[in-house]
Amino acid sequence: MASLIAILDVKGKPLIQRMYRDDVPVTSLEQFIPIIYEMEEENQQIVPCFTRDGVNYMHIKHSNLYLLAVSRRNTNAMEALIFLNKLKEVLIEYFKALEEESIRDNFVVIYELMDEMMDFGHPQATESKILQEYITQEYHALEIQQQAKSLASVTNAVSWRSEGLKYKRNEVFLDVIESVNMLVNTSGSVVRSEILGQVAMKCYLSGMPELRLGLNDKVATESSRSGAKAIEMEDMRFHQCVRLARFESDRTISFIPPDGEFELMSYRISTHIEKPLIWVEASVNHFGTRIQFTVKVTAQFKRSSSANNVEIVVPVPEDADTPKFKVPAGSASYAPDKSAFVWKLKKLPGGKDYTMRAELSLPTVRSSDVDYALAAEKGQRQPITVKFEIPYFTVSGIKVRYLKTIEKSGYQAVPWVRYITQNGDYSLRTGSLPSAAARGDGYEDH
Structure with missing residues (x-):
């Protein structure tokens, strides 16, 4: 080669x-x-x-x-x-x-x-876990037994897993993690959206087991014969341990897993998400040497779920200072290095909304302040970014139907499955909205 x-x-x-x-x-x-x-x-x-x-x-x-x-x-x-x-x-x-x-x-x-x-x-041999068993930084000389073991690892069809592994408790941890990339324009319409997913595993299993993973019937790379709308996965990538021929024939993911942590598969779904999972709208008002923000966050996912560690980053003029915040939940802080303030919520229940207010001072009324207001009106201001994590929830609807462990000794492994949806590149562009008097929101401008 x-x-x-x-x-x-x-x-x-x-x-x-x-x-x-x-x-x-x-x-x-x-x-x-x-x-x-x-x-x-x-x-x-x-x-x-x-x-x-x-x-x-x-x-x-x-x-x-x-x-x-x-x-x-x-x-x-x-x-x-x-x-x-x-x-x-x-x-x-x-x-x-x-x-x-x-x-x-x-x-x-x-x-x-x-x-x-x-x-x-x-x-x-190209698997680092196998190589680390007989090549270390501290001791470079290879013993005869180690060389024999390495030769077995190379010539064995399962070069990514060592033989003779033993665990007192046989367990398999499987995480389905989906990251949502989304861009929303000033009118609240989703301009771009996609889902990047991965199935990550931690395997602590004895011997040389074979695992079989089955996903829900809705998930397929092409539409089902029944005419039901299927989730079209693109750019699917599998770990080398997966038997691709078996997957192509009956959609079963069959494999002998590496020991410890590894990524079993990754995928991309170019689906149009109708509405953002977390929607943020902001009004920006200028009053001489002061600028006010009214920020509303709404959880637009099912009420049975909650978003954890929500972080909303709202951009402000570079020369703004002396921030004052009024928050109904969570905490807000000024991040001058990012030219933004950050609103953090430990938990945001589905269907819930909160509104906070921030006021910052500007050194003088300059053209830059006017340009900032005009940029807001035209949607040219830096977008609001949102970070979040929603456990027990997937946007695509992917579910694990079964995870079977087959090993010649006949032991039963305990499978643990977890679903997580988190933000990827999640940005919302907001424009300058009417003043407080025009909004009629009960706030007074001072």
């Missing part, structure tokens, strides 16, 4: 390199950065794979480093890029951060990892 793997700094200087085959010249590394510069000068898109002078270059960039694979043969480019990403993940697992300094301080460990992860240019 690859003749040479190297990690280069931003100037193209090799920090570490490992030659697996001798069919490419070492000088090929010197040509990499000049080719990148040439692409930039010609305003070309910098692609992850390209060929020059009969040499194939495949690379990814992380921070200020390039991870590069070089080959002479007709290489599977996707396999090479996946390997480079796995190498990056393993090095981050070992050293917590992948930087020039961490590479210079750990040459021996990195060479050992590169030798174990690739053999004669072909990927071998």
